[in-house]
Amino acid sequence: GNSVTQMEGPVTLSEEAFLTINCTYTATGYPSLFWYVQYPGEGLQLLLKATKADDKGSNKGFEATYRKETTSFHLEKGSVQVSDSAVYFCALSASQGGKLIFGQGTELSVKP
Amino acid sequence: GAVVSQHPSWVICKSGTSVKIECRSLDFQATTMFWYRQFPKQSLMLMATSNEGSKATYEQGVEKDKFLINHASLTLSTLTVTSAHPEDSSFYICSAEAGVNTGELFFGEGSRLTVL
Secondary structure: OOOOEEEEOOOOEEOOOOOEEEEEEEOOOOOEEEEEEOOOOOOOOOOEEEEEOOOOEEEOOEEEEEEOOEEEOEEEEOOOOOOHEEEEEEEEOOOOOOOOOOOEEEEEEEOO | OEEEEEEOOOOOOOOOOOOOEEEEOOOOOOEEEEEEOOOOOOOOEEEEEEOOOHHHHHHHOOOOEEHHHHHHHHEEEEEEOOOOOOOOOEEEEEEEEOOOOOOOOOEEEEEEEEEE
């Protein structure tokens, strides 16, 4: 079946450090891939997405590239800020519509 | 942006009672809403897909008689945990899809249920 695996957290970084959160997936067909972010006390928000192989999603300095050959969608940011502290979820959608399969989430803590 | 609101944000109840959680899309109509359950340090597990005006579609392993879902209007879906037990204690999250089959989802803040 379809599944998503993320690197375990928590991840603790200093401000301006480089961030990578690994995400790999298993799916039949050609899923769409997403990164969602959950700030403390808030609901999940879409951070970025990619709908086909080699697409790069980007938003707020975060990027992720849909790699079909490695079935990966790693999240990167060149210089993190304290305000980036949150839980990040990788997800896939294997069908049209909003049915998502999530990874377990990775907590990021950025220290000043 | 679009807003989805859940109520209550947290609830404590006694074992054996039923609890209703509401999910409302505040500024858009949602034909489809989704209910997830999240355990500590774990992923969001899809429980069911709620379709306005029709029966919900439950994921494998989810008891439909235990978790009653009603989607009576285009802006409201409810999840009722019937005869709650301590093992039902969890964080329940809903999402609403803007439009039909758009994949554009907006999430509620979640509702934490604690069953004593």
